[in-house]
Amino acid sequence: MTYFPNVPQVKFEGRQSTNPLAFKFYNPDEVVLGKTMREHLRFAVAYWHAFTGSGADPFGSGTAIRGWDRYSGMDLAKARVEACFELLQILDVDYFCFHDRDIAPEGDTLQETNRNLDEIVALIKENMKSSGKKLLWNTANMFSHPRFTHGAATTSNADVFAYAAAQVKKALEHGKELGGENYVFWGGREGYETLLNTDMKLELDNLARFLHMAVDYAKEIGFDAQFLIEPKPKEPSKHQYDFDAATTLSFLRQYDLLPHFKLNIEANHATLAGHTFEHELHVSRINGALGSIDANQGDMLLGWDTDEFPTDLYSTTLAMHEILLNEGGIGRGGVNFDAKVRRGSFEPIDLVYAHIAGMDAFARGLQVAAKLIEDRVFAKVLDERYASFKSGIGADIVAGKANFRTLEAYALQNKEIQNASGRLELIKSTINQYLINV
Ligand code: XLS
Ligand code: NI
Numbered sequence: 001m002t003y004f005p006n007v008p009q010v011k012f013e014g015r016q017s018t019n020p021l022a023f024k025f026y027n028p029d030e031v032v033l034g035k036t037m038r039e040h041l042r043f044a045v046a047y048w049h050a051f052t053g054s055g056a057d058p059f060g061s062g063t064a065i066r067g068w069d070r071y072s073g074m075d076l077a078k079a080r081v082e083a084c085f086e087l088l089q090i091l092d093v094d095y096f097c098f099h100d101r102d103i104a105p106e107g108d109t110l111q112e113t114n115r116n117l118d119e120i121v122a123l124i125k126e127n128m129k130s131s132g133k134k135l136l137w138n139t140a141n142m143f144s145h146p147r148f149t150h151g152a153a154t155t156s157n158a159d160v161f162a163y164a165a166a167q168v169k170k171a172l173e174h175g176k177e178l179g180g181e182n183y184v185f186w187g188g189r190e191g192y193e194t195l196l197n198t199d200m201k202l203e204l205d206n207l208a209r210f211l212h213m214a215v216d217y218a219k220e221i222g223f224d225a226q227f228l229i230e231p232k233p234k235e236p237s238k239h240q241y242d243f244d245a246a247t248t249l250s251f252l253r254q255y256d257l258l259p260h261f262k263l264n265i266e267a268n269h270a271t272l273a274g275h276t277f278e279h280e281l282h283v284s285r286i287n288g289a290l291g292s293i294d295a296n297q298g299d300m301l302l303g304w305d306t307d308e309f310p311t312d313l314y315s316t317t318l319a320m321h322e323i324l325l326n327e328g329g330i331g332r333g334g335v336n337f338d339a340k341v342r343r344g345s346f347e348p349i350d351l352v353y354a355h356i357a358g359m360d361a362f363a364r365g366l367q368v369a370a371k372l373i374e375d376r377v378f379a380k381v382l383d384e385r386y387a388s389f390k391s392g393i394g395a396d397i398v399a400g401k402a403n404f405r406t407l408e409a410y411a412l413q414n415k416e417i418q419n420a421s422g423r424l425e426l427i428k429s430t431i432n433q434y435l436i437n438v
């Protein structure tokens with residue numbers, strides 16, 4: 001390995017292993033509820049954090065020591081491709097995800113930028129062929145360059161809208177070229193700072209026009225990837241239009257886009273919106289729109305998108321519980337580590353440790369969630385809690401046989417109302433028992 005010297009392929013050794021370069025829970029071949037862990041989890045490495053990110057923060061420059069940093073320009077872009085396929089092999093991860101601007105540098109003109117991209121996409125394609133690795137999703141970065149300061153599809157400048165369209169057109173062509181299974185729209189700067197200078201109605205109409213054009217173009221070129229929108233409430237915009245799952249679903253419904261899109265739910269975006277990860281997955285699931293996940297976690301003490309590698313078993317268990325209950329599980333989506341090593345973890349091997357930590361946390365979450373489902377732990381809770389809707393007046397309500405007159409008649413003759421305990425503390429201690437004992 002050129003970029004991860006002396007790092008062997010990471011293998012499953014089991015929970016007793018003390019080898020830091022082994023999986024303790026992720027056993028790709030282990031069958032859980034009829035599918036292997038590999039099939040359930042469909043892990044992906046995020047190109048931007050693993051190969052483009054440098055560890056820079058608003059207070060200081062990058063700290064990451066990377067073998068590819070000795071290069072620049074297109075040579076750097078090529079070295080990163082090599083590093084990517086090395087890491088995928090070390091981790092035995094099947095998928096990767098990228099933004100167009102992660103993989104190739106911008107040129108002086110859009111023509112030159114596109115030529116750079118074409119060259120790197122061809123190189124990626126060769127590597128995919130020889131390694132069998134696959135593209136979970138690609139996307140267009142329409143937030144880093146200053147031209148997008150007022151947004152991309154929701155910009156106040158029509159020339160920028162056109163540029164963004166050209167960029168997504170190219171990204172869709174590359175997605176098709178690489179057999180991408182999904183295509184993601186994360187609204188980087190699709191939001192606003194203040195209503196004092198914003199025509200929100202026009203911006204939202206334009207966003208819908210843009211997404212319809214993308215749907216049409218993908219159809220035209222025969223790119224059949226699942227389209228995904230990734231909600232986020234803020235950052236970089238103060239108010240992001242795709243605030244959370246519910247807001248995004250309402251937007252998609254309003255503009256007749258719902259049949260063409262599912263959601264890519266990111267843990268840290270959920271918590272920034274004031275929700276739990278499982279809440280966002282649940283809202284997506286009950287609307288038939290759970291598409292894929294960006295796996296990471298935030299910091300309870302910090303109010304921004306810290307994108308830490310997921311290690312919280314409570315959260316991965318409840319997330320996997322939602323995914324297992326979803327029809328077809330994660331489907332064509334996957335578990336993409338949209339996560340970065342901390343600034344102090346600057347060695348290449350930290351990237352390996354970080355992914356092992358995340359993969360084990362999700363594998364363990366999968367095992368525990370499967371057992372909770374097998375034992376009908378939450379199913380029993382819900383059965384009991386909502387039993388009043390199974391018979392009598394409750395069954396009439398659910399069947400649509402009740403109205404205000406019949407309900408009033410029932411209430412008037414009813415004896416004193418009895419409520420039952422919600423038993424939350426008991427439920428939580430049961431979850432802990434499963435986390436420890438399964
Ligand atoms: C940023 C987003 C971004 C998307 C892809 O917060 O998570 O990384 O996943 O554009
Ligand atoms: Ni993300």
Ligand code: NI
Pocket residue numbers: 266268269305307338
């Ligand atoms: Ni994010």
